[in-house]
Amino acid sequence: MTTNTMMTARCRxxxxxxxxxxxxxxxxxxxxxxxxxxxxxxxxxxGFGAYQKWGYETAVKDVNKDGGLTVDGKKRPVRLVxxxxxxxxxVTASNTESLLSRDxxxxxxxxxxxxxxxxxxxxxxxxxxPLVTGxxxxxxxxxxxxxxxxxxxxxxxxxxxxxxxRMMADLGLATNKKIAILADNGPDGAVVGGxxxxxxxxxxxxxxxxxxxFPVDTQQxxxxxxxxxxxxxxxxxxDAIPPQAIAMRKQMAAxxxxxxLLVMEKGAxxxxxxxxxxxxxxxxxxxxxxxxxxxxxxxxxxxxRFETEMRQSQSQHIADSHAAAxxxxxxxxxxxxxxxxxxxxxxxxxQKTYVVGPVKFDAANASAIPITLMQWQGGxxxxxxxxxxxxxxxxxxxxxxx
Numbered sequence: 246m247t248t249n250t251m252m253t254a255r256c257r258x259x260x261x262x263x264x265x266x267x268x269x270x271x272x273x274x275x276x277x278x279x280x281x282x283x284x285x286x287x288x289x290x291x292g293f294g295a296y297q298k299w300g301y302e303t304a305v306k307d308v309n310k311d312g313g314l315t316v317d318g319k320k321r322p323v324r325l326v327x328x329x330x331x332x333x334x335x336v337t338a339s340n341t342e343s344l345l346s347r348d349x350x351x352x353x354x355x356x357x358x359x360x361x362x363x364x365x366x367x368x369x370x371x372x373x374x375p376l377v378t379g380x381x382x383x384x385x386x387x388x389x390x391x392x393x394x395x396x397x398x399x400x401x402x403x404x405x406x407x408x409x410x411r412m413m414a415d416l417g418l419a420t421n422k423k424i425a426i427l428a429d430n431g432p433d434g435a436v437v438g439g440x441x442x443x444x445x446x447x448x449x450x451x452x453x454x455x456x457x458x459f460p461v462d463t464q465q466x467x468x469x470x471x472x473x474x475x476x477x478x479x480x481x482x483x484d485a486i487p488p489q490a491i492a493m494r495k496q497m498a499a500x501x502x503x504x505x506l507l508v509m510e511k512g513a514x515x516x517x518x519x520x521x522x523x524x525x526x527x528x529x530x531x532x533x534x535x536x537x538x539x540x541x542x543x544x545x546x547x548x549x550r551f552e553t554e555m556r557q558s559q560s561q562h563i564a565d566s567h568a569a570a571x572x573x574x575x576x577x578x579x580x581x582x583x584x585x586x587x588x589x590x591x592x593x594x595x596q597k598t599y600v601v602g603p604v605k606f607d608a609a610n611a612s613a614i615p616i617t618l619m620q621w622q623g624g625x626x627x628x629x630x631x632x633x634x635x636x637x638x639x640x641x642x643x644x645x646x647x
Contacts, residue, residue: 278314278323278577281344282354283365288332289488292515293357293562297380299551300566301325301354304574314578323574330356334364341368351583352573354378359385359432366395375589377573379565383611385432392610396592398569398601402433404616405532406441409482409508410449412618412630418641420505425455425478427469434484437510442482454478464492474502483509491521498525498646505642516558519621526621528643533619535561535601536628538636543600565614568601
């Protein structure tokens with residue numbers, strides 16, 4: 246055998262091996278149900294992304310314990326493919342394109358906050374791929390477009406905005422009715438701080454003495470905090486992501502600004518807000534929608550499972566992410582197929598109580614979760630309103646900074 250003949254034979258063998266590997270990979274992929282998710286695993290929203298990843302993964306693990314999903318008459322395991330969007334909407338969009346084109350996922354689970362979720366959802370919508378998400382306030386979701394393939398399970402901003410006012414009325418809290426509003430200029434901050442809170446204040450007979458919008462990436466709040474203090478406001482309503490909320494709470498204390506009631510939406514929700522601010526977290530309120538004490542199937546068990554596995558306190562974001570994944574997995578099972586149109590139609594028919602509560606989508610592809618108010622007390626998040634869901638009593642007024 247000549248040298249050239251040997252080289253040719255060797256090349257053929259290598260090519261055949263490569264083809265076999267590729268065919269094996271393709272066969273493996275064909276035997277799996279692939280679902281994609283682009284999540285903020287780094288950047289300012291990394292805490293939220295970690296909760297979501299855990300919520301999605303546990304829903305997939307639970308299905309796989311039973312052998313996976315029956316598709317075309319055959320049980321197939323589910324594999325979740327996750328990409329880090331680095332808290333950047335442009336990366337969310339490119340990740341979604343890659344998950345669809347390269348990884349060949351059949352459907353998507355969403356990221357967190359309107360900027361990220363909507364960036365991925367627009368790609369999924371254009372590609373006619375079902376995407377189910379939590380962590381995306383419904384007004385910000387609905388405002389983008391009429392959705393056909395994207396579905397959101399979360400709270401509705403009008404409910405969130407009204408909650409502090411309803412609580413003050415229900416509990417008879419005495420203030421001078423002067424309000425300072427400090428909200429970032431992101432999609433949900435603009436809706437809540439720029440529109441809904443001022444409207445609710447006016448309707449309730451309150452006076453907005455300050456309404457300041459700030460860039461989502463700033464951490465310099467000295468001037469606006471000084472203005473809020475000088476205004477005499479006894480109620481402060483803040484909408485900011487965690488790093489900004491942490492910085493602002495510390496700068497409020499340093500300036501001696503002590504409103505009687507302090508609400509910090511978004512940013513005060515994760516446990517690391519309380520860890521970073523210590524005793525300054527005590528008395529801070531944040532809108533909520535889930536607690537392990539709520540009478541939903543698997544709620545208490547999910548929280549215990551998270552705390553055992555992750556060795557940290559539960560977050561409500563594990564619930565909406567887990568539920569979003571359950572909805573998608575149930576839809577694939579109901580469709581009995583990887584046909585995206587059949588899966589999407591099954592999502593639309595969803596009417597079931599999940600770990601986060603009842604899920605039924607309206608004509609805008611949204612399912613609202615009822616709002617509660619939570620308060621940090623001694624490093625623990627306590628539900629303080631409404632009364633029928635509370636598992637603790639409201640601390641009022643805000644404790645003095647120490």
